[in-house]
Amino acid sequence: MAGASHPVIIRRISRHGGHRGGAWKVAYADFVTAMMALFIVLWLMNTSKPIQEAISGYFKDPAGTGKFTGIVKPVVTPTTSKDDLSKVKADVEKVIQQVTDFNKLKKHIEITVTAEGLRIELLESEKGTFFESGQPEPNAKGRELLIPIAEELGKIPNKISIEGHTDSQPFAGKANYTNWELSTDRANASRRLMQQHGLRADQVAQVRGFADQQPRNAKDPSDSANRRISLIVQYLGPNDPVSAGAVPGTSGSAAMPKEPQHNSP
Numbered sequence: 001m002a003g004a005s006h007p008v009i010i011r012r013i014s015r016h017g018g019h020r021g022g023a024w025k026v027a028y029a030d031f032v033t034a035m036m037a038l039f040i041v042l043w044l045m046n047t048s049k050p051i052q053e054a055i056s057g058y059f060k061d062p063a064g065t066g067k068f069t070g071i072v073k074p075v076v077t078p079t080t081s082k083d084d085l086s087k088v089k090a091d092v093e094k095v096i097q098q099v100t101d102f103n104k105l106k107k108h109i110e111i112t113v114t115a116e117g118l119r120i121e122l123l124e125s126e127k128g129t130f131f132e133s134g135q136p137e138p139n140a141k142g143r144e145l146l147i148p149i150a151e152e153l154g155k156i157p158n159k160i161s162i163e164g165h166t167d168s169q170p171f172a173g174k175a176n177y178t179n180w181e182l183s184t185d186r187a188n189a190s191r192r193l194m195q196q197h198g199l200r201a202d203q204v205a206q207v208r209g210f211a212d213q214q215p216r217n218a219k220d221p222s223d224s225a226n227r228r229i230s231l232i233v234q235y236l237g238p239n240d241p242v243s244a245g246a247v248p249g250t251s252g253s254a255a256m257p258k259e260p261q262h263n264s265p
Contacts, residue, residue: 053193065161079176085118088156088233092120095148105129105141118159120149123216128226134173138193146190149199149202153233159205162187162194166213168221184209190229205234 045052089111096102096109101201108123108130122130122145130142139147153160166179196202197203217223 008098020177082113085113085201085233085235086117088153089113092152095152096145099144099148101141105145106164109145116232120231120233122229123225130229131186134171134182136182136200137189138186143193146193149231150194151198153194153231154200154203156233159234160199160203160231161206161208161234162191162204163232164217165214165226165228166212167223167226168215178192179211180209183211186229
């Protein structure tokens, strides 16, 4: 019919179930990841101080181009102190007390902690205590004493120096053999025996013979106590490897003072 108007049709679409897009999942995943990272950081911040410094350094300089404030520094072993060597002294004293006739020998044994380390000295008597007169090899008593000392010192990482000393009486045993040779030979014989019974091959730093040049009793150079073997347990240096059985709490460095070395002629 001409001039008749067409009805306007309005379509209404009803949507059920809300928004069907996936963008919210991405946002939620980012949120969960951030929370997980936060909890991990909080957990790590309760760990050791080097790790805390490393984490702090990373956040200050993620690219690693700054001052490397977060690098975990290697732990340096501290220096063996006098207290540490005092413990070694006590251990040595304990084992040598088991030696036969120790009460008779103890006045010929002196163990002290000095500026150069732990010094163990075996002092001779007029008739000879640890070495027979003029002989370079330790006698039965000398062996019985040196062996447990070697076993005990072999448990620690410290270097050992071994010294031989004589009195001022000229050696008259044989031609071309003097107190220089005798003092050096006694120190070296002690080294051999101790390395056969606990002292490590790399533990002996020096074997020295001083003849009568460093008397214990300077007022009486002929005193039999000047004839002695000295074992020096050196302080542990910062670069020395720490092996099994290291002294508890060992560390740092106190280098042993250098003394003039006298070699056999």
